[in-house]
Amino acid sequence: MADLVIADHNNTALGDGTAKTVAAAQKLSSDIDILVAGENAGAVAEAAAKLEGVRKVLLAESPALGHLLAEAITDCVVALAPGYDAILIPATSAGKNYAPRIAAKLDVNQITDIIDVVSNDTFVRPIYAGNALETVQSSDAKKVITVRPTAFKPVGEGGSATVEKIAAGAADAHEAKWVSDEVVKSDRPELAGAKIVVSGGRALGSAEEFHKVIEPLADKLGAAVGASRAAVDAGYAPNDYQVGQTGKVVAPGLYIAVGISGAIQHLAGMKDSKVIVAINKDPDAPIFQVADFGLVGDYKTLVPDLMAALG
Amino acid sequence: MKVLVPVKRVIDYNVKVRVKPDQTGVDLANVKMSMNPFDEIAVEEAVRLKEKGVATEVVVVSIGVQQCQETIRTALAIGADRGILILTDVDADPLAVAKLLKAVIAEESPNLVIMGKQSIDGDNNAVGQMLAALLDWPQATFASKLEVTGDKASVTREIDGGLQTLEVALPAIVTADLRLNEPRYASLPNIMKAKKKEIASKTPADYGVDLASALKVLKVTEPPKRGGGIKVDSAAALVAKLKEVGAL
Numbered sequence: 001m002a003d004l005v006i007a008d009h010n011n012t013a014l015g016d017g018t019a020k021t022v023a024a025a026q027k028l029s030s031d032i033d034i035l036v037a038g039e040n041a042g043a044v045a046e047a048a049a050k051l052e053g054v055r056k057v058l059l060a061e062s063p064a065l066g067h068l069l070a071e072a073i074t075d076c077v078v079a080l081a082p083g084y085d086a087i088l089i090p091a092t093s094a095g096k097n098y099a100p101r102i103a104a105k106l107d108v109n110q111i112t113d114i115i116d117v118v119s120n121d122t123f124v125r126p127i128y129a130g131n132a133l134e135t136v137q138s139s140d141a142k143k144v145i146t147v148r149p150t151a152f153k154p155v156g157e158g159g160s161a162t163v164e165k166i167a168a169g170a171a172d173a174h175e176a177k178w179v180s181d182e183v184v185k186s187d188r189p190e191l192a193g194a195k196i197v198v199s200g201g202r203a204l205g206s207a208e209e210f211h212k213v214i215e216p217l218a219d220k221l222g223a224a225v226g227a228s229r230a231a232v233d234a235g236y237a238p239n240d241y242q243v244g245q246t247g248k249v250v251a252p253g254l255y256i257a258v259g260i261s262g263a264i265q266h267l268a269g270m271k272d273s274k275v276i277v278a279i280n281k282d283p284d285a286p287i288f289q290v291a292d293f294g295l296v297g298d299y300k301t302l303v304p305d306l307m308a309a310l311g
Numbered sequence: 312m313k314v315l316v317p318v319k320r321v322i323d324y325n326v327k328v329r330v331k332p333d334q335t336g337v338d339l340a341n342v343k344m345s346m347n348p349f350d351e352i353a354v355e356e357a358v359r360l361k362e363k364g365v366a367t368e369v370v371v372v373s374i375g376v377q378q379c380q381e382t383i384r385t386a387l388a389i390g391a392d393r394g395i396l397i398l399t400d401v402d403a404d405p406l407a408v409a410k411l412l413k414a415v416i417a418e419e420s421p422n423l424v425i426m427g428k429q430s431i432d433g434d435n436n437a438v439g440q441m442l443a444a445l446l447d448w449p450q451a452t453f454a455s456k457l458e459v460t461g462d463k464a465s466v467t468r469e470i471d472g473g474l475q476t477l478e479v480a481l482p483a484i485v486t487a488d489l490r491l492n493e494p495r496y497a498s499l500p501n502i503m504k505a506k507k508k509e510i511a512s513k514t515p516a517d518y519g520v521d522l523a524s525a526l527k528v529l530k531v532t533e534p535p536k537r538g539g540g541i542k543v544d545s546a547a548a549l550v551a552k553l554k555e556v557g558a559l
Contacts, residue, residue, distance in 0.1 A: 067475070069477075070450055070452070071450070074444065092471055093469065093470050093471045094470065096436050097440065097450075099440075100405065100435075100439075100440035100441045100444070101440045101441065101443060101444040101450065102444075103444075104406060104409060104440070104442075104444035104445055105444045108406070108525065109405060109406045109524070109525055109526050110405065110406075110435065110437050110441075111526070112433075112434065112437060113434065122529065126434065127337075127432065127433055127434050127531070128322070128328045128337065128431070128434070129431065129434065131328040131534065132328055132337055132532070132533065132534065133531070133532050133534050134528055134531050135528070135529045135530045135531075135532070136527065136528055136529065137526070137527045137529055138526050139525045139526075139527070140525045140526075175449045175479060175480035176450065176451065176478075176479045176480075178477060179476040179477060179478050180475070181470070181473065181474070181475050181476075182474045182475075182476075183472050183473035184472060192471065221559075239489050239490040240489075240490065242489065245324055246348050246349075246431065246489060247489060253558060254553065254558040254559070263325070264325060264326070264327050265324050265325060271537065272534075274558070275558040276537075276540070277549065277553070288542070290537050290540075291540045292537075292538075292540040292541070292556075293541060293542075293549055294540060294541070294542040294543070295543055295545075295549055305547070306549065306550070308546070309545075309546045309547040309549070309550040
């Protein structure tokens, strides 16, 4: 039978998690449909139809779906579930919100955040914030799987699937109402998906210093800004900057840690980055054990040097 | 209004996790265990609701081995009123945990469940949403702000790139994210008081829930190790290296 991939989108653009989740789905089945559940999301459906290896795109639209409400998406997907062996969902904030609700409604467990497909029923997933990998086999007849997008290469474009409109399910039958969205307007990329991340630690000593040192370097590189838990706890950076086991888990192409000693809980959140740079005055700091390139010395001179060297 | 807070005993977040050589799991012997950090935030939020006069009783429930009693005591020291320990040696999967909690809710009839968004061991981020599905209650996950007025809760949630505010009718499930609050340190008098609070002891059989899982862990392995890095002697050398490996 076939697999259903639920598209990652914001009603106007298709998120790149979708093409990566299709890549994971292809390891399970060659018949792959994509569900776009949103509002005025025709352009998203057209973009999904261009992905390689997609059989058809189902488009369901309603206001509740447009706000990605878990209750509405669950109703929509559960109605489609009898036609599919596996339902694959990108592990974005939105996907993580509704996927377990779908699984429980189907009375199956969720196979969470997979990074590899071993066979039709066996998957590899990180536990303990990536400090261990679990190989898990599911005997559930229908599988609900969330996919860690950074672990799969996206499928290409060049497909020409048909787009089919389907019923969105009952409107306003739910007791969760959308009130507002407040999307942060920042010129910086989002931490979770950024290609480069510059993070600051407790060594910076104050919020002013954090702004003065970390942010200009991030802006020069077009990078997102992160922080260690120690820096957040000390009030140097807001909580949503936190990279680590209790914060965000990131895997950018380049991660630059400034004045971060490398506590276990921080390393858990960034050690899958492709290239790691550490700037720290203590040559024995644990961060150097995971860093590809280490620069030992005072950040007060080294960060300006780095800015100059970047030109 | 009654608030139920499920709490989990996990390896402390500051402990380095070691995979057992026989690949059957991670080593829990002689390792510091603590309350899951997100659950601690959930307990704090529930206790604050009680201090504001919104909640009248905060009940905590934990599922696992006898030592989970210590985790419940920690919650009682923060200010929860009483605890329920559901004893089992089985490492229950998220769906089984949700089914057990559903049975607890049938007995306790809370108006609100606040729980951590995920445990830092299994990292599933699933029980809250599953519980909401089984009960057919609304869910508000990854909460960074919670306000309860009458029979409604206004919840601000962390979403990709920003925040979303939902209004949910109670009863509802709210899962706590990091920014919701900063949990207090329990004072010594409150730790002493917690020792006298009631903890009921139950088993999964008392709730008629079978913990057998459709998920079988075949092995647990170490993630690939990072190759040793090098130290460079100047910022200019660093930039040259980064260009060489294509990182810039």
